[in-house]
Amino acid sequence: LDLSRSMDAQDLTPSRLTRARLKILDILQRRKSGQIALVVYSSNAFTVTPLTTDADTVAALVNSLSTEIMPSRGSYPPAAIKKGQQLLEQAGVSLGEVLLITDGGSSPAAEEAADQLRSAGYSLSVLAIGTTEGAPIPRAGGGFVTDRSGNIAVPKLEATGLRRLAAAGGGRFAVMRTDDSDLDTLLSGATMAGSESDESLVTDHWREEGPWLLLLLVPLAAIAFRKGLVITLLIFILPVAEPAHAFSWKDLWLNADQQANQLLVEGSAADAAQLFKDPAWRAVADYRAGHYGGSAAGFGTLEDIDNLYNLGNALAKLGEFESAIDAYEEVLETDPNSEDARYNRDLLEDLLKQQQDSQAGEQGNQENA
Structure with missing residues (x-):
């Protein structure tokens, strides 16, 4: 489907x-x-x-x-x-x-x-x-x-x-x-x-x-900047179950990662991050919960191109633009046709230049005061 x-x-x-x-x-x-x-x-x-x-x-x-x-x-x-x-x-x-x-x-x-x-x-x-x-x-x-x-x-x-x-x-x-x-x-x-x-x-x-x-x-769009907005990594959906007791039907049918995905779908990203065993999904949940430091740490341990791209996004949310740009550059070295990585890199380079120009202007004003 x-x-x-x-x-x-x-x-x-x-x-x-x-x-x-x-x-x-x-x-x-x-x-x-x-x-x-x-x-x-x-x-x-x-x-x-x-x-x-x-x-x-x-x-x-x-x-x-x-x-x-x-x-x-x-x-x-x-x-x-x-x-x-x-x-x-x-x-x-x-x-x-x-x-x-x-x-x-x-x-x-x-x-x-x-x-x-x-x-x-x-x-x-x-x-x-x-x-x-x-x-x-x-x-x-x-x-x-x-x-x-x-x-x-x-x-x-x-x-x-x-x-x-x-x-x-x-x-x-x-x-x-x-x-x-x-x-x-x-x-x-x-x-x-x-x-x-x-x-x-x-x-x-x-x-x-x-x-x-x-x-x-399921379409691919791993936590990407798109037209200046952040899009979250896609997850697969699991059915909404009754509240879990000491042992529930979820324990019969769903492993920990599947139960965590269900929590993520329901909007409980922080709880999902605690439950996930898979490091990539845990990093996704941390990102959704706004825990960008944990998300960056998680994606940083993974070597494939998608997670490297996600690392760039998490670093960007932390304001670490230079490190994020480096991550996008690595993605482009592997896949020169990655339009999203190029867009994100160019966007951050523009933002970084604006920051530097603004700081230079403030410094000049202070010297002239």
Whole structure:
């Protein structure tokens, strides 16, 4: 399930995301047996629920999903496809299906991951959401989301690329419909004949006995400055539970990091920071709680490019502009195309120059007094 802002587009009523959630619930009702796992990802993939026969738990997670707490751009399907393959292989199953639900497109990296999944004995199917005409993305306060040029963004369904992705994964392709014809295509064992102009394209037979993975596509925007504002790192959403007692159902289903993520979603960032075991997520929670020193210390122990970028943001919030600029420079050395890192660096360099000019002016005034 793609949770980028484009899923709020209303070319499908009431929105792409609402229709997608309902469609997933329909899928869960159809599959009375077998195992299902839930994976979310941004630049990295996370397992929300491992393979389980408890469809109710998965349904509770689906019902809680929203784009409102998420940044609006970026998604990297290959990470989730690889995570899906890893879960299937770790479970020791020989047959398994991965279903990708998205309004986005494909890429060479995604098709390579799908091909590797197929080579391992599994398959990737795609349920595409949206229309070729597309629709603007409404803002909560009115108006519509715009692109970098200031034009109203109108995300359109990229069916051709998604067909290619399903073919690479040896699975099936369908466009979401108001009836059950899309699910009939994806879930039935019958071969569906058609051409490139058909609304659905079958590329392999469905193996009903295999475990199934729902990939929730989450856009990447790690605690980034964007147009002068700070955006928080995306988290995956867990269902709201009853208050915990000495031992609760959460202890049965959720590990400490998952429970901490739930606290983070509920707005209890400081409590989440105390509970997180994962250092990256703990640094995120510290950042959300306004504990920028702890956040910087946490991100400073992690070596990958995303956390280095986050380190720059935490240092910037501390007012340590020069150190933040150094962090962004390191990001750009690894990824010269990182527009956000370049924007943040340039922004801080301007702010630093303004500070220095202001201090020089004050010093000159004092000398002339």
